[in-house]
Amino acid sequence: MESWWDAAVQLNGKEMSYLNVLDTEAAWQLVSRFDQPAAVIVKHANPCGVAIASTIFEAYTQAHGADPVSAFGGIVAVNGEVNADTARAISEIFTEVVVAPSFSADALEILCKKDNLRLIEGAAPFHSMAIDVRSIDGGLLVQSVDEVDEPxxxxxxxxxxxxxxxxxxxxxxxxxxxxxxxxxxxxxxxxxxxxxxxxxxxxxxxxxxxxxxxxxxxxxxxxxxxxxxxxxxxxxxxxxxxxxxxxxxxxxxxxxxxxxxxxxxxxxxxxxxxxxxxxx
The missing domain is CATH 3.40.140.20 (AICAR transformylase, duplication domain)
Structure with missing residues (x-):
């Protein structure tokens, strides 16, 4: 079964924790739904900043500005390359993970100065697993994935x-x-x-x-x-x-x-x- 995690590359930072993975997945799934440049900030599996704009930089600044208090210590996902301007804006805020399709060389130079900041480069989700699974006492609770695709x-x-x-x-x-x-x-x-x-x-x-x-x-x-x-x-x-x-x-x-x-x-x-x- 294919997963975007299979080919994802961690370019910087500490090892991903259990909660880092859950929140990164939530952020990446949501930002990947948008065709325009978009940014999503997630905290404890809930979005706390979402915006679309003409550039990734504008999308990120708008998403962060919507709730900067909740964004502190969050997961940032963008659906386009992180450039130097966006990297500088992100670097000013304590952030756990940044996930994007790519990072420019200048962006990496800026963000990698933060030793603990996890940078994940990944492809769009494959949506190959059509079920959600939760554990219950003595078993598993399974249901189909909730697709947001109503025309x-x-x-x-x-x-x-x-x-x-x-x-x-x-x-x-x-x-x-x-x-x-x-x-x-x-x-x-x-x-x-x-x-x-x-x-x-x-x-x-x-x-x-x-x-x-x-x-x-x-x-x-x-x-x-x-x-x-x-x-x-x-x-x-x-x-x-x-x-x-x-x-x-x-x-x-x-x-x-x-x-x-x-x-x-x-x-x-x-x-x-x-x-x-x-x-x-």
């Missing part, structure tokens, strides 16, 4: 207002990110940058409040993605109060009409994706 044709606008082109672009970024975040999860994106992530919460409204808190003023004019349906309209109300303008969610609640009505009241565009992504 846009499956998305349905359910509100009076449809998303603008800009909102659609941000919604797709938020949707990819929320699928990679521990559930219950809400993700806010503004433009090409994820500005607020609330994950791993026992209820959806708290996940929204956490995402809103992390986004701060950047929540105004942002869009939101939810990994599962809203059981009540309270989460939509919280997002509306924060200035969110569009929402993507799977739909499927017996109270979908309540959430749709709240969205319409506030002029929010809402899209049902038809697929939920519970990450546990």
């Amino acid at each position: 846009l044709d499956d998305f349905t606008v359910v509100t009076e207002r449809a998303p603008s082109d800009t909102e659609w672009s941000s919604l797709l970024l938020a949707w990819q990110t929320v699928a990679a975040t521990w559930s219950n999860a809400i993700v806010l994106a503004n433009g090409n940058t994820v500005v607020g992530i609330g994950g791993g919460q026992p209820n959806r409204v708290d996940a929204a409040r956490l995402a809103i808190s992390r986004a701060g003023e950047r929540a105004t004019g942002s869009v939101a993605a939810s990994d599962a349906f809203f059981p009540f309209g309270d989460t939509v109300s919280a997002l509306a109060a924060a200035g969110v303008t569009a929402i993507s969610q799977p739909g499927g609640s017996v109270r979908d009409e309540e959430s749709i009505a709240v969205a319409n009241t506030h002029g929010i565009a809402m899209v049902f994706t038809g697929t939920r992504h519970f990450r546990h």
Whole structure:
């Protein structure tokens, strides 16, 4: 079975730990979903910075700027070559691992001055293993991999207002990110940058409040993605109060009409994706 790890090369740093491998895998899988230059920062298997831009440097600076507190001690993944400018920016922050398709000679000269910084050069994931495996007492729990590949044709606008082109672009970024975040999860994106992530919460409204808190003023004019349906309209109300303008969610609640009505009241565009992504 092929794996990108088979051909990956560690160019610098300490030996990879168990958690380093898990977090690097999570970061590499997510950043590899994007066709544009992208950067992902992961901490404890959750993304804390995600951005796409015209260059890798811009993507990294935007991803880091979204939540610099959480990015400290994180894993950085980019889907293009790390150049000197990007290396200098990364070197200013304590980082555990940087994974990329390649590093320029100048970038290596800068980053290798940090003896403990792990630099991994790797190819895109092969996706050859179609199952997820977790251990339980006396056995293994196995399920198929959660693929985030639903076509846009499956998305349905359910509100009076449809998303603008800009909102659609941000919604797709938020949707990819929320699928990679521990559930219950809400993700806010503004433009090409994820500005607020609330994950791993026992209820959806708290996940929204956490995402809103992390986004701060950047929540105004942002869009939101939810990994599962809203059981009540309270989460939509919280997002509306924060200035969110569009929402993507799977739909499927017996109270979908309540959430749709709240969205319409506030002029929010809402899209049902038809697929939920519970990450546990």
